[in-house]
Amino acid sequence: xxxxxxxxxxxxxxxxxxxxxxxxxxxxxxxxxxxxxxxxxxxxxxxxxxxxxxxxxxxxxxxxxxxxxxxxxxxxxxxxxxxxxxxxxxxxxxxxxxxxxxxxxxxxxxxxxxxx
Amino acid sequence: xxxxxxxxxxxxxxxxxxxxxxxxxxxxxxxxxxxxxxxxxxxxxxxxxxxxxxxxxxxxxxxxxxxxxxxxxxxxxxxxxxxxxxxxxxxxxxxxxxxxxxxxxxxxxxxxxx
Numbered sequence: 523x524x525x526x527x528x529x530x531x532x533x534x535x536x537x538x539x540x541x542x543x544x545x546x547x548x549x550x551x552x553x554x555x556x557x558x559x560x561x562x563x564x565x566x567x568x569x570x571x572x573x574x575x576x577x578x579x580x581x582x583x584x585x586x587x588x589x590x591x592x593x594x595x596x597x598x599x600x601x602x603x604x605x606x607x608x609x610x611x612x613x614x615x616x617x618x619x620x621x622x623x624x625x626x627x628x629x630x631x632x633x634x635x636x637x638x
Numbered sequence: 639x640x641x642x643x644x645x646x647x648x649x650x651x652x653x654x655x656x657x658x659x660x661x662x663x664x665x666x667x668x669x670x671x672x673x674x675x676x677x678x679x680x681x682x683x684x685x686x687x688x689x690x691x692x693x694x695x696x697x698x699x700x701x702x703x704x705x706x707x708x709x710x711x712x713x714x715x716x717x718x719x720x721x722x723x724x725x726x727x728x729x730x731x732x733x734x735x736x737x738x739x740x741x742x743x744x745x746x747x748x749x750x751x752x
Contacts, residue, residue, distance in 0.1 A: 526681075564745050567739055612681055627672075627684075631681045632680065632681045
């Protein structure tokens with residue numbers, strides 16, 4: 523089974539702090555994603571990566587950055603946390619999506635971040 | 639740009655009755671379509687997907703979904719609901735080919751009463 527592991531399930535951070543959310547997948551997937559989930563808004567894509575050291579902006583990248591130094595690891599960084607970044611953050615991975623293949627995206631358990 | 643609509647925020651059904659969770663989509667070209675389920679305080683779990691071929695797709699936990707190209711719909715169904723099916727359900731779409739990512743609907747809460 524695919525395993526996507528998010529290192530922190532629950533975090534409480536102060537406004538202005540730098541926050542790191544870590545994600546590791548064990549299936550050698552090329553693609554990795556960070557989503558944010560808010561009630562009534564569904565899932566919104568923050569950033570994704572098709573390969574090591576490669577990143578693409580999603581729908582809501584403002585206030586976030588990412589790092590992918592190794593294939594299995596994809597980190598989400600909040601440079602200066604703000605209260606409107608309080609949310610559930612979901613990491614996901616998949617095989618390549620270009621060309622054929624509706625490859626399934628597999629999700630981690632989520633990280634609940636509260637910024638106070 | 640692709641989009642997904644889940645017109646119902648919540649669906650209520652009695653245990654043992656059939657259930658339907660609706661999804662319509664908009665995409666350029668032919669779609670890949672997915673359903674995911676989320677239990678409280680958990681990540682999303684894959685249920686089923688439509689790639690090509692038979693319009694009726696069977697997935698996990700007895701769920702199935704029917705792809706209707708003319709109505710651009712991909713409704714999730716189950717013949718007999720269980721209380722344990724109560725969860726948040728997400729429909730998602732992406733066009734075939736290219737590098738585009740999945741676009742998710744806002745989710746539908748399914749509540750199955752005993």
